[in-house]
Amino acid sequence: MSDTLTIRSDGALDFLSLGALVHRLDPGNVPFRKATQCAIHVSGGEFNCAANLSDCFQMRTGIASAMVDYPIGDLIAERVRAMGVTPFYKHFTHDGARGPNMATVYSDRGHGVRGPVVFYNRSNEAAAQLKPGDFNWPGIFGAGVRWFHSGGIFASLSETTAELVIEAMQAAKVSGAVVSFDLNYREKLWNAAGGGHPRALAVLRRIVRHVDVLVGNEEDLQKGLGIPGPEVAATSTLDPSAFFGMIDRVVGDYPHIKVVATTLREVHSTNRHRWSAVAWISGQRYVAPTCDLDVHDRVGGGDAFASGLFYGLLTGESPEQSVKLGWAHGALATTFPGDTTMATLDQVKSLAKGGSARIQR
Secondary structure (H helix, E strand, C coil), rough: CCCCCCCCCCCCCCEEEECEEEEEEECCCCHHHCCCCEEEEEEEEHHHHHHHHCCCCCCCCEEEEEEEHHHHHHHHHHHHHHCCCCEEEEEEEEEECCEEEEEEEEEEEEEEEEEEEEEEEECCHHHHCCCCCCCCCCHHCCCCEEEEEHHHHHHHHHHHHHHHHHHHHHHHHHCCCEEEECCCCCHHHHHHHHHHHHHHHHHHHHHHHCCEEEECHHHHHHHHCCCCCHHHCCCCCCCHHHHHHHHHHHHHHCCCCCCCEEEEEEEEEEEEEEEEEEEEEECCCCCCEEEEECCCCCHHHHHHHHHHHHHHCCCCCHHHHHCCCCHHHHHHCCCCCCCCCCCCCCHEEEHHHCCCCCEEE
């Protein structure tokens, strides 16, 4: 088996995601118990990558997801259009009272020594009702898709969403698309769906058998795949050696994987982080530069890293440059409110080359 990632050169879409679309209520750094107003951000771990690749990197992207025909659905659909992402929706009708619903994520940013707080209302979520057979994968992939992506957040929602991820990955493989997956382990979601950690291990191990490119930090690898590693809660450093040791175990267990990547984040306070990234690509190790971040909103930083990395690989950049592009885009994303990018490609490339915050005239 070749250890080189093979990416088709053409297709109607450069990138297609499968995942849940959600809206995040953000009161800034005010705790919800004292909040009087919130910004609304359209999000979803899988959608964020498609939106970033479209808006910043000018790629042709799509999202396969659930859509409810009510005002919150309209708000979300408008934002999908605004980011230039082609939708493939399974439509649901709201009953006026109980749903089904587009999920709500609540997230205050914290400040200083007070960390961010995230919780959910995913009751009667339309995306959790998605199942195999809901999308015409032969038609979608038949038009040409270069890269397919999904993640552990969507897989956690129900038994049927996990099966849908596998169905889509199998169709993507038949069509010749690269398949990527972000483990994005969320304990609250796996517990809420039933089965908890044992179910998460079983589901994610099945899914990863179909994956070419795996994204996940140390905690994701430990809890999502059962890979031994250091006690994550006890350390927060930028030393990549522990992560590379875990990668050796991952590719030993899943030798078909061509790329494993993650961000490295040393948190000094909610608003001050040291930031880097690492990747294992076709047997070689790559480490991004390190920089200090003044964080405005950390939500979506990991998705922004993945987006920049995917862009580099899709456009034929070297592995080293691809990692730098991911690192730079992830760093820039933390300076904006919301879950999706507001960066330009020029900004990303400038920072990847060693640019600074000097004024641009």
